[in-house]
Amino acid sequence: MRYVGGALHPGIEAPATALPGNDDDLLDAYSRAVSGVVSRVSPAVVNISVLGEVRTRRGPFEVRGAGSGFFLTPDGYILTNNHVVDGARQLEAALPDGHSFEVETVGTDPATDLAVLRVKGHYAEQFPTTILGDSERLRVGQVAIAIGNPHGLQTTVTAGVISALGRTLPAPNGKRMIENVIQTDAALNPGNSGGPLVDSRGSVIGVNTAVHQGAQGICFAIPINTGRHVAGLLIREGRVRRAYLGIATQPRPIPASWRWRHEVEQTVALEVVHVEEGKPAALAGIKTGDLILSIGNRPMRKHTDLQSALQSPAIGQLLPLVALRGGERKTITLVPVEAS
Numbered sequence: 001m002r003y004v005g006g007a008l009h010p011g012i013e014a015p016a017t018a019l020p021g022n023d024d025d026l027l028d029a030y031s032r033a034v035s036g037v038v039s040r041v042s043p044a045v046v047n048i049s050v051l052g053e054v055r056t057r058r059g060p061f062e063v064r065g066a067g068s069g070f071f072l073t074p075d076g077y078i079l080t081n082n083h084v085v086d087g088a089r090q091l092e093a094a095l096p097d098g099h100s101f102e103v104e105t106v107g108t109d110p111a112t113d114l115a116v117l118r119v120k121g122h123y124a125e126q127f128p129t130t131i132l133g134d135s136e137r138l139r140v141g142q143v144a145i146a147i148g149n150p151h152g153l154q155t156t157v158t159a160g161v162i163s164a165l166g167r168t169l170p171a172p173n174g175k176r177m178i179e180n181v182i183q184t185d186a187a188l189n190p191g192n193s194g195g196p197l198v199d200s201r202g203s204v205i206g207v208n209t210a211v212h213q214g215a216q217g218i219c220f221a222i223p224i225n226t227g228r229h230v231a232g233l234l235i236r237e238g239r240v241r242r243a244y245l246g247i248a249t250q251p252r253p254i255p256a257s258w259r260w261r262h263e264v265e266q267t268v269a270l271e272v273v274h275v276e277e278g279k280p281a282a283l284a285g286i287k288t289g290d291l292i293l294s295i296g297n298r299p300m301r302k303h304t305d306l307q308s309a310l311q312s313p314a315i316g317q318l319l320p321l322v323a324l325r326g327g328e329r330k331t332i333t334l335v336p337v338e339a340s
Helices: 031-045 225-239 256-262 280-284 303-309
Strands: 045-056 059-071 077-080 087-092 100-109 114-119 143-148 156-170 177-184 194-198 205-209 219-223 247-253 268-275 291-295 319-325 326-336
Touching: 031 045, 031 143, 031 156, 031 194, 059 225, 059 247, 077 225, 087 114, 087 156, 100 303, 143 177, 143 205, 143 268, 143 291, 143 326, 156 247, 177 247, 177 303, 194 268, 194 326, 205 225, 219 225, 247 303, 268 280, 268 303
Parallel strands: none
Antiparallel strands: 045 059, 045 087, 059 077, 077 114, 087 100, 100 114, 143 156, 143 194, 156 177, 177 219, 194 205, 205 219, 247 268, 268 291, 291 319, 319 326
């Protein structure tokens, strides 16, 4: 897996070729939609320049990197990837018009590879902002547009479709899995990490994060519903405390025969696709393939249900979990730990 914040790569932009007559006449509906989205969203997308330090046997070395981000609020809060700013000593953000300013880290969440920054000082101006969509309403095949501001090249745009939903992605720190990730074929290039993935109406649906090494057209974004939740906690508290079970899940329809046998009304549950050894789920006997119906009497139909059940008050508390395994109903008691 390759995460796409990176060091500066020189490049040359080809000069624009003038279009004869009325440009709009040459644009089909798809092109007009993409062009309109870019016009609305790109003013709020920033380039993030990172100055950091790497320590080696020969001593510390200064390193530079770059990524993208986008304004959440007019008073200067920016959402980006954690791996873009991890280890940074100095951060600077620049708008497409070249206006730049120092920013500081408000909080980071390596577990979801997200970070919130804020412009330093007080500015009389109101920064351009994005509109956040609802990633739970996404459908495979719908248009997805990736916008970045890498390496001072101003706005870069790629367009494609959503290829898959509910993917699981290793976090860059390798300590846990990021769930419910969006897969798209809208190409991501070095420096595009942290930029917005938007729909055809210009609403942000994800945060561009990574590309699959050795494959073409497989790129990933953190869903904006996760981004909205994490950003809110980082702005209010500076960090995210969450209970941890040590499982990765994906939504899956419950077989009709199982629903009938156990009189289950819900049609979708969370299937366990990975169980981490030595963690609460494994110690309690959860197995890969289990269909989780509920945790703490809360129905489990989508990833946000699991996130809600594992808020900080659940740390160290007894939680009843109901699951279907091979058609049989199981009730298991877990004690979540605090995520590291």
